[in-house]
Amino acid sequence: MTNAPRVIYWFRTDLRLHDSPALAAALDLKPECLYPIWTWDPHYVYRARVGVNRWQFLIDCQNDLSQGITKINKNSKLLVLREAPQTLLPKLFKEWNITHLVFEKDTDAYARERDDKVCEIANEMGVRVIMKSGRTLYDSDLLVKTNHGKPTMTIAQVEAAAAKLGKVAKPLPAPSSLPDPGDLSLEFEQEKPKSEPDFNKSHRVSGEGSYEVGISGPNGDFSVPTLKELGLQEATTPHRGGESIALKILDDVISNETFTATFSKPSTAPTAFEPQSTCLTSPHLHFGTLSCRLFWYKIQEVLDSYKGKATEPPTSLHGQLLFRDMYFGAQAAIGYPFAQTAKNDHCRFVPWHLPSKVDEKTGLITGEYEIDDPQKEEWFKRWRNGKTGFPWIDALMRQLAQEGWIHHLGRHAVACFLTRGGCYIHWERGAEVFEELLIDHETACNVGNWQWLACVAFYSQYYRCYSPIAFPQKWDKEGAFVRRYVPELKDMPTKYIYEPWKAPIQDQKKAGVMIKGDGEQEKEGDLNLYPKPIFDFSKQREICINGLKSAYSIGLYGDSPQVLDGTWKKMFDDDAEGPTQGDKGGPAGSLGDADAHGTEELKPDTKATPSKKRGGQSTLEKAFKKAKT
């Protein structure tokens, strides 16, 4: 009888009320009722890597949003529904007599696939879908289109495309009123998800139970699940989520005009803690509790009235937001392969240790990897656990595990160390650890930065290598940061704080710590133990640089036929760093049996040979002669 719209507003990575073009579009419909929902997606619960700190942050955001909604309309709140959106939404459309589904566009590969499916069903059921861009400064698909249809790989490309697209959209105010939701009956069966494989099993102390209590939660009130329901221990991060916190951080940043106008990322200290040297807005941008466009214009207001010399992109605060758009543009154009080497035409192929297994049917990495060398697996575990014996690296990795956040340059240091500047281990291993532990993890930025640091895309100056000893001394001669996060070393003399293995035994004993073993044993008598370094850094650095030099001269990319069929091994010297021995190789660097693909002769691959001075062998010989000296 009524033509008034009945609208579901589907919150995802836009957990805010201010500056939401999608929410504004929903309200423009003048709906008779508005259901603000969150679908508790098993993909996120089981298949994405999400550590306890990011769960806490998400739950904070949801609770704060729900309270924010209730503040505007006491009859409304965030309705959390525990089922996959692909199966749940069609049932809700019917049950609640929905006319419109509205949400913010998400260009992550899985999100696109999910949303395509939902749109298809909605169309079939006669439900109109409204999707608005709002996660980035510019609609990532438009950015790509304006960049001649190509992934945005440099800031110059982003700036050129942005100039054509015009100014960033002005932020919208939060709504002053919200319609009531309609009838909340749920007369249908809950479809429970398959819990295996569960990538987050290692974090659970009891079974995951967020689907065991029905669609609307244990009290039937659509409550936000708790960590306990997820079987998780308490979070350890001091950083908390929610729109109200995000807006307060923004106010604090903006009220410091000098900080805002003269911000220059490369000169902020990665060793600063309590407080850190940057504004820590990244998790709020990820969960959408802070609009990047509001941030943009608040910065602009400061710049407009600032009398001194302000910094500019790419190092300025505006520059940081442009980088985010760059990575989103790259991901939007490349899709699923963006997060991996296999089939990624913009990612250089390097024969890293611990390569991913690739599903031959889908072409996607499975989350498992090959252990080509047990020593490298040990290095990887010790890196992951903050026990490499390099205090700067270990302090950062322990800060990551405890707090879910480390400074951008700290991320550079540990990423370079794991990949091209130390362990020569696959950047996909590192990206997975960051995915699990970072509270601000978003695939586009995480993967993009790992590719940058590994010098496989975005960046290529692999001879510029971060030293775990010299680099932190630029900001923290005394080693206060190390002393904070590696307490075993808190009394180590400053002279040895970044290389404690050089401290004489007497100095070690005086400091209450022995530099001994591999980090397994924590104490010996009264003395703490801190591990010996996993390797001689300068030797490994040399090996890595030579490895990169040979991989660059061979010039393969993730989509090169030799990479996909495993014949890449024939192009590398057996003695080259990485699993290059023999002639059997799997797709994209894994060690699987390549026989199934035949042993056809290598043909010169035009796409894979952009370099004029390709031809490898002499370069290789030179490289390895040098490595020996």
Added chain:
DNA sequence: TAGCTTGTTGGTCTC
């Protein structure tokens, strides 16, 4: 065309 500049964020030395 070959050479120059630029690219968010290196290390080491000198002044």
Added chain:
DNA sequence: AGAGACCAACAAGCT
């Protein structure tokens, strides 16, 4: 203390 030269040498865009 901080800037500049040099190290060794990548890619892309420009002239």
